[in-house]
Amino acid sequence: MRRSLSALLLALLTVLAGVTAADATPVSGWTARGEDYPGSVIETDVPVTMSDGTVLRADVRRPADAEGRPVEGRFPVLLTIIAYNKNVMSGPASSAVGGEPDYFVRRGYVHVSVDARGTGSSGGDWQAFSARENADSGEIVNWAASPERPWSNGAVGMHGASYMGINQLFAAGNRPPGLKAIFPQVPAMDTYRDVVASGGALDVGFIPLWMGLVTGTGLIPPAYGPGEPDNALQMYLDRVQGATSFTAPTLLEATLGLNAAFDGPFYAERSPASVVDRIDVPTFLVGGEYDLFQRGTPMVFDALRQRGVPVKMIFGPWDHLQGAGDEVPAAGYGTLQELQLRWFDHYVRGQADPALDTDIPPLTYHEIGSGQWYKADQWIGEQRARSFELSGTSLPGAPGRLVDADPQPGRTEVAPVPVSGLCTRSTNQWTAGMLNATGISRLCEDHRWNDLSGAVFETAPMTEAMRMRGPINAHLQTSTPTGNGMLSVSVSSVAPDGSVDRLTGGWQVLSHRALDPARSRYLDGELIQPFHPFTKQAQRTMRPGEVEPVDVEIFPTGAVIPPGHKLRISVQAFDVPHLLPTVRDLPAALSPVAIHTSPEHPSKITLPVVPATEGTR
Incomplete structure (x- = not known):
């Protein structure tokens, strides 16, 4: 034994x-x-x-x-x-x-x-x-x-x-x-x-x-x-x-x-x-x-x-x-x-x-997307904040849009699919890389199939490279019939052939949406890294059916969306086997979450964009 x-x-x-x-x-x-x-x-x-x-x-x-x-x-x-x-x-x-x-x-x-x-x-x-x-x-x-x-x-x-x-x-x-x-x-x-x-x-x-x-x-x-x-x-x-x-x-x-x-x-x-x-x-x-x-x-x-x-x-x-x-x-x-x-x-x-x-x-x-190595003096320094607003409604096979301005009204229901995240880079990441070490992760490199289990919004093809470095914030106007649930947000690059490369992700339980501005990080006056207390005292369920903003901290990356590629944000209600709700929160997590997009309820993603002048190694 x-x-x-x-x-x-x-x-x-x-x-x-x-x-x-x-x-x-x-x-x-x-x-x-x-x-x-x-x-x-x-x-x-x-x-x-x-x-x-x-x-x-x-x-x-x-x-x-x-x-x-x-x-x-x-x-x-x-x-x-x-x-x-x-x-x-x-x-x-x-x-x-x-x-x-x-x-x-x-x-x-x-x-x-x-x-x-x-x-x-x-x-x-x-x-x-x-x-x-x-x-x-x-x-x-x-x-x-x-x-x-x-x-x-x-x-x-x-x-x-x-x-x-x-x-x-x-x-x-x-x-x-x-x-x-x-x-x-x-x-x-x-x-x-x-x-x-x-x-x-x-x-x-x-x-x-x-x-x-x-x-x-x-x-x-x-x-x-x-x-x-x-x-x-x-x-x-x-x-x-x-x-x-x-x-x-x-x-x-x-x-x-x-x-x-x-x-x-x-x-x-x-x-x-x-x-x-x-x-x-x-x-x-x-x-x-x-x-x-x-x-x-x-x-x-x-x-x-x-x-x-x-x-x-x-x-x-x-x-x-x-x-x-x-x-x-x-x-x-x-x-x-x-x-x-x-x-x-x-x-x-x-x-x-x-x-x-x-x-x-x-x-x-x-830099993910180019394979280049870059050098810099600071983690956050020369970047500029750039936001894209979510626009319209996401339907299977018909993504909503990410636009610079004038978002169209829309409401997208995100169903609680308990297998969301299973065949993604997230699974390898949160098992410490064991799937990659065994070669299994290669079966899940294209995330387009996982994205069908949630809401998807993407830009038009980029006319010039957009480089980013640092944390990202997704500010999402959200409602739910139960007052709780989870948002799993991925940021990806969509190639001209339709393949989806997940760059990074972030997660947020709706009842933990309380924001501490003093400990959050801003760039050009825009929130790029929210800080949530995650304490029992700060936990607060949403009012069922009411639209409320939720900031999702998306973990930092260094990446580029090359010309001809699209920036994509996808939203699911689970990320398995990485995260699960507690036993107490599980019943509420099994209901749909709605993402709202309109001038009255603006949902957006804000990225720290790197100027083109920064040099490679």
Whole structure:
């Protein structure tokens, strides 16, 4: 039974981790330095004691000579904190933490991998990104930087993807003096809005899979230090307790529409947004336009850039797995490990690199629709707001229009079709890219068939390219007979042959439509990123049959509608298997939602359009 469980979880982690990045020659001509040492040596399950007495476990890899003996001396340290069992992640799934650690160790770094509290071989209960776990992140850095470690020179860098990227932000928010730089791949900013309950509906695609993955990998033996078999039973009991005291209650509460279904202190504690104003170390971000944290990673970049923190971001056409490293060479700066080596050599090792900032601009992003890579100084800067109004009525095979002015009156009923979204890019995105990794997603690249399950509005063919970068707002005049429901909005490019390429999407539960203008984002006076409180106190059902405006936050993208293509907005009432209503909201969600278009009830979409003067990489 144990072997079967181990094999199953290892296979899942291998898929989730992606594969080792391919070679690439950086566009700058910069080349990575070679190895300084012929080998490495590892000490496993080293105890790391936290301030509350809980013992975490670390694997420490040090440079070794040709005979496999550790090289004497102090070295800079690269650190990764893992929630998926370091014993598993050091095997075939190692690319999820930035590739084979020996790459850095042979170049003069010590590499430390630590199981997060309550996972792998570490003690305690897992409470994902709780205040206690976030304090652990800073304390682990202090441990690795301490002069008591005979192999550490006191300078620490951190790297890793997803969970391992998020805890870097929390570690940096603790401001441990030894932390010199971080390299988070595909991290979140606001866990509630980014992934847990986008638009106020529950993520049932990724969150249960992720929570089960952490719990399951904690049961892979050994879950205790070497020579400590007496601890085995206690470790397993701790893992079971973690599942029953955190994982299961959280999922149940959210499903029933209780406290965990709403935003509040629980999610604020677990969101890097709560500490981003305290991060001051150089930060290199990697994000994906089809990633789980498509929304959050650019917001981290934006927040740090505005405060003057040295920060760079590569934002590519990647899902969660691809953003973990495999596709990064496409940006043109070398492999992921070469890029990390350059970053850490400069900021952690203290090696001069005068061409770093000229070779790599603050922002490098891919443009969906052209395949071009562009560079910019800011995420939102030179863009201009452009709005299109929805016009007329959408009928199957006869879309309504998107126009610059003078919309025609119309009313379109959006039926609650429980399979809407099933064969779309959304399904791949919200299963972390697993469908893409297995090749299944290619069956659902054309979204024209899914769009038949809802309302569709589109422009006339573009006479010139319209480029966009950033978040998008759909302001929709809506009514419903039940007072509640959900809007799932996709923004797409329609080719001359009729094929539909989904660029991005957004979601909004009608009862959560309350808007906080102070925390929303505007461009040229137009709303481009609404902020909804999503609290129990702000929730308010609509008056049945009454027309009310609903702003839908559409997640950011970098894309172009080429000449001859049409901009399309499609609206459905479901996005399966990504989102489902809570049990309490389900009855109301099974009624139609009407979209109204007229001068009296203007519905529109507002995009951040990029001027044609911006240059490619």
